[in-house]
Amino acid sequence: MIKMLLEWFLPQQCLLCDRVGIENPVCEACLHAIKPQPKILTLSPVLSVESCFEYHHGLQKLLHLYKFEKHTQLAPLFVQKLKETVDFSAQKYDLCIPVPAHENRIHSRGFYPVELLFKGFFLDVYSPCVQRCKDTPYLFELSALERSRLLKGAFRLHAGTSVQGKSIVVVDDIVTTGATLASMSELLYCEGARKVSALTLAYTQLKHMVENHP
Numbered sequence: 001m002i003k004m005l006l007e008w009f010l011p012q013q014c015l016l017c018d019r020v021g022i023e024n025p026v027c028e029a030c031l032h033a034i035k036p037q038p039k040i041l042t043l044s045p046v047l048s049v050e051s052c053f054e055y056h057h058g059l060q061k062l063l064h065l066y067k068f069e070k071h072t073q074l075a076p077l078f079v080q081k082l083k084e085t086v087d088f089s090a091q092k093y094d095l096c097i098p099v100p101a102h103e104n105r106i107h108s109r110g111f112y113p114v115e116l117l118f119k120g121f122f123l124d125v126y127s128p129c130v131q132r133c134k135d136t137p138y139l140f141e142l143s144a145l146e147r148s149r150l151l152k153g154a155f156r157l158h159a160g161t162s163v164q165g166k167s168i169v170v171v172d173d174i175v176t177t178g179a180t181l182a183s184m185s186e187l188l189y190c191e192g193a194r195k196v197s198a199l200t201l202a203y204t205q206l207k208h209m210v211e212n213h214p
C-alpha cells in the first residue's frame with residue numbers, strides 16, 4: 001500500500017539511469033541505446049535460433065527485472081523491440097510453442113514472461129502444448145553432459161496434442177546454452193514435427209554456437 005502511494009506521488013524514474021520525470025519505465029536515451037544485433041545461431045544440423053539482442057548491459061538488467069522482480073510493465077517495451085527487429089509477416093508457422101516454465105516457477109512468479117512477449121505475434125497458432133515435467137535448475141553453469149542428463153524427459157506434449165507434419169517455432173526469452181531448445185526440438189521431431197525453428201528475444205555469446213548473420 002505504501003509502495004503504491006509512493007508510486008502515485010513520486011515521478012517515474014528510469015529503471016536504467018535513474019532519470020526522473022519520464023513517462024515510460026525506461027527513458028528514451030536508454031531505450032535508444034539498446035540496439036538490436038540480430039543473429040541466427042545454429043544449435044544443431046536441424047535447429048537454428050533467430051535471436052534479436054545480445055544479453056548484456058541495459059537489456060540484461062531489464063530482462064532480469066522483468067522475469068525475477070515482476071516488472072511486467074516492461075513487456076510492451078520488449079514487444080516493441082521485437083516488432084522493430086523481426087519480420088513477423090514472414091514468419092509462417094503452423095504452431096508457436098513457448099518453452100514452458102515448470103508450474104512451480106509460474107506460481108512463484110505469478111506470471112508467464114514468455115507468453116507476454118510472443119503471444120501477440122502468433123495469436124492464431126500460439127499453443128502452450130508442451131509441458132515441463134521436471135523442474136530443472138538454471139543450466140548455464142553446468143557441463144553439456146549434466147545439462148543433457150537433467151533435461152532427459154523434462155518435456156512432454158499435452159495429451160491429445162499432435163504436432164505431426166507441422167512447421168513449428170519454439171519461442172523463449174533468452175537462449176543461453178541452447179540445451180533447452182535442443183531438448184524441446186528433439187521431442188517435437190520425435191513426435192513427427194516436419195520442421196522446428198526457434199526464436200528468442202536475447203542471446204548470450206557462446207563459443208559452441210555457429211553464428212550466421214542474417
Ligand SMILES: [Zn+2]
Nearest residue numbers: 014017027030
Ligand atoms: Zn534512462
